[in-house]
Amino acid sequence: MTERDALQYALPNARVLYVSAIGATTTSPMRGFVEAIEAGGGAALAVLARDLTALRLYAACSLSYEGVAYELVEHRLTGE
Numbered sequence: 001m002t003e004r005d006a007l008q009y010a011l012p013n014a015r016v017l018y019v020s021a022i023g024a025t026t027t028s029p030m031r032g033f034v035e036a037i038e039a040g041g042g043a044a045l046a047v048l049a050r051d052l053t054a055l056r057l058y059a060a061c062s063l064s065y066e067g068v069a070y071e072l073v074e075h076r077l078t079g080e
Contacts (some may be wrong), residue, residue: 004059015068 001009008014037044052058 017063 037048040047049058049060053060
């Protein structure tokens with residue numbers, strides 16, 4: 001059981017937001033890979049998702065945002 005699954009099991013009524021970020025700034029080193037996947041269409045994407053999921057490098061989840069409210073808070077940083 002992953003930590004995510006454990007959290008959802010322990011708190012079944014909790015509203016959870018998953019956020020992900022990567023440090024990549026350009027796709028140029030991966031251009032050949034991206035072109036190959038795009039050329040393969042949906043089947044290539046399905047195989048890629050399957051393989052990454054098997055390696056536990058990818059997880060796809062669908063969440064409902066029904067009833068969710070949020071407030072945007074902006075904090076301006078000073079030079080200090």
